[in-house]
Amino acid sequence: MLFRKPKNLVGLDIGSSAVKLVELKEAKEGKYQLVKAGLESLSPEAIVDGAIMDSSLVVETISRLLASTSVKNPNVAVSVSGHSVIVKKIQLPAMPEEELSESIRWEAEQYVPFDINDVYLDYVVLEPGAAGETMGVLLVAAKKEKVDDYKNVVTQAGRVPSLVDVDVFALQNCYEANYGLDPTRVVALVNIGASVMNVNIVANGQTVFWRDITFGGNQFTDALQKAFSLNFEQAEALKRGEPVGGQTAQSIQPVLGGVSEDVAGELQKTIDFFQATSGSDRVDGILLCGGGSKVLNLDAALKEKFGLEVEALNPFRSIPVDERSVDGGWLTENSPSLAIAVGLAVRKLGE
């Protein structure tokens, strides 16, 4: 058991608008190759505010994705985010590991706004302290109900939910696997999904701040629906650049621009808060991913607001693609949405 090689996991990002899958092969230590990737849309009623409302729809979608990518690996990593997940760095009196594992539940109680019996807890010691000092511990608490729902859909699709991660950490792992860690740069990683935006600020090779903001691609769709009296599907198509009802990419720009400013405003609040609460007040650049980041000119709006470098986070920057199994054109089109799945696929079972 002790020397068993860690097993690869299939990264499965169950988002509210689409389920994304990525499987990697580790060529050399820390060097990966992409072997499988896929995306299946999910209808908006299936997952609402991060909660699985229609599990059979989600199970069907996962099954379809597994079949179309012909992934055989049974071990799957999923992630959760949003209000039911609390990630906090806390200071505790320095204590040995056994003592910490016994007292963490009791210590965590004051930081978790839910009944402690309703959450799964996990923790990592970030800064061990000498006896008599304090130590920094990263505490993760997630509602059992939510985690169990996400595990159940994987089980019902015939696979093993071997690992449950948190979106912001998967985002960081995707970044590290592709960009390495530059200790001189402070970057804000921003994953814009349909309903939630995950922000992770990395400095000195470490996450120093993170936040989930309930704002995303759906707000653009909403604005288009209202402005042009369209249904959801029509507005989605229009947002992606297809002409609908006489409107074109050109004519909808003012509506999209207004929402882009709202995105910039939300991000500004978060970065202001980070700067007010942390020692490091610099942010050198913003790296964008998530399907929501593909809205035309959103990057330009952010660049203007922050006066910073705004770039697309390329989840395959350092991961060569096996073109026999993944089509290059499809990947270019969909790679912004695959960042979290990549961050999950670099995790190992038994690490």
Ligand SMILES: Nc1ncnc2c1ncn2[C@@H]1O[C@H](COP(=O)(O)OP(=O)(O)OP(=O)(O)O)[C@@H](O)[C@H]1O
């Ligand atoms: N070409 C495009 N132009 C504009 N928006 C796009 C484009 N392609 C996808 N989107 C939007 O991206 C969003 C989906 O992105 P993503 O797959 O990252 O979200 P998700 O993981 O399903 O959502 P969440 O994480 O919020 O639950 C949707 O709002 C979709 O309309």
Ligand SMILES: [Mg+2]
């Ligand atoms: Mg997502």
